Amino acid sequence: MVTETYPMLIADEEVASERLLLRNVEPGPCLDSLESVRFIVIHCSATRPDTDYTVERLLRDHRARGFRTIGYHFYIRRSGEVSQHRRLSEVGAHARPYNRCSIGVCYEGGLDLQGRPADTRTPLQREALRRLVARLRRLFPQARVVGHRDLPGTLPKACPCFDVACLL
Ligand SMILES: [Zn+2]
Numbered sequence: 001m002v003t004e005t006y007p008m009l010i011a012d013e014e015v016a017s018e019r020l021l022l023r024n025v026e027p028g029p030c031l032d033s034l035e036s037v038r039f040i041v042i043h044c045s046a047t048r049p050d051t052d053y054t055v056e057r058l059l060r061d062h063r064a065r066g067f068r069t070i071g072y073h074f075y076i077r078r079s080g081e082v083s084q085h086r087r088l089s090e091v092g093a094h095a096r097p098y099n100r101c102s103i104g105v106c107y108e109g110g111l112d113l114q115g116r117p118a119d120t121r122t123p124l125q126r127e128a129l130r131r132l133v134a135r136l137r138r139l140f141p142q143a144r145v146v147g148h149r150d151l152p153g154t155l156p157k158a159c160p161c162f163d164v165a166c167l168l
Contacts, residue, residue: 010135013084029091031100037140039102040133041095042167043072043148044110044160049120053108055083067093072104074132080124082132088139098151103136103143105129110161117158133167 008015031037047053055075062070070085071093077083086092086104094104107129109120121129133145145167148159 008135008139010084010088010132010139013088015088015139029100030089031091034140035142036101037103037143039095039098039151040136040140040143040145041098041102041104041148041151042129042133042145042160042164043094043104043106044120045075045106045108046110046159047108048111048113048115049078049109050113055085058106059085062093072106074103074105076105076107076125076128076132078108078122078125080122080128082128095148095151095154097153103140105132105136107160110159117161119162121162130167 045053045058055070055077058075059070065071073084073086073088073090073092075083075085088103091099092102092104093099094106095102107121107125109122109125110117112118112120137143137145145164147162147164148154149156150164
């Protein structure tokens with residue numbers, strides 16, 4: 001296991017120390033502890049390669065579902081651009097009933113041009129996802145990296161449309 005060293009930069013968030021990571025964040029509920037993160041959950045946006053599913057559209061869709069902001073902690077565009085939408089210490093809204101014990105990462109895509117589940121990750125997305133997950137694993141060494149569909153008792157049959165074992 002890689003030794004954790006602080007400060008650690010995870011996408012946009014610089015984590016100076018474990019204590020600072022767990023300081024309260026407004027306005028959402030906060031994770032109980034770093035150890036409470038049991039899963040790093042990978043999602044797809046379930047959009048086609050010819051759909052430009054921007055952060056703005058994702059935000060609008062999640063607000064329409066009643067979320068305060070985007071439910072994932074991280075979103076990765078087809079360009080490989082990573083954006084962060086929740087602090088790491090904040091409980092996400094992406095994999096009920098696992099939100100209190102997980103970090104959510106979503107990539108743009110997951111459907112082919114006919115709307116069928118497919119691994120549509122671009123090379124830049126693959127690289128960005130692999131790098132992000134590697135850093136999250138350093139921060140949460142006890143957490144398992146899983147696809148949304150791998151979580152017992154959750155609805156999606158396909159998400160994230162690839163075998164996350166390839167990330168490890
Ligand atoms: Zn999902």
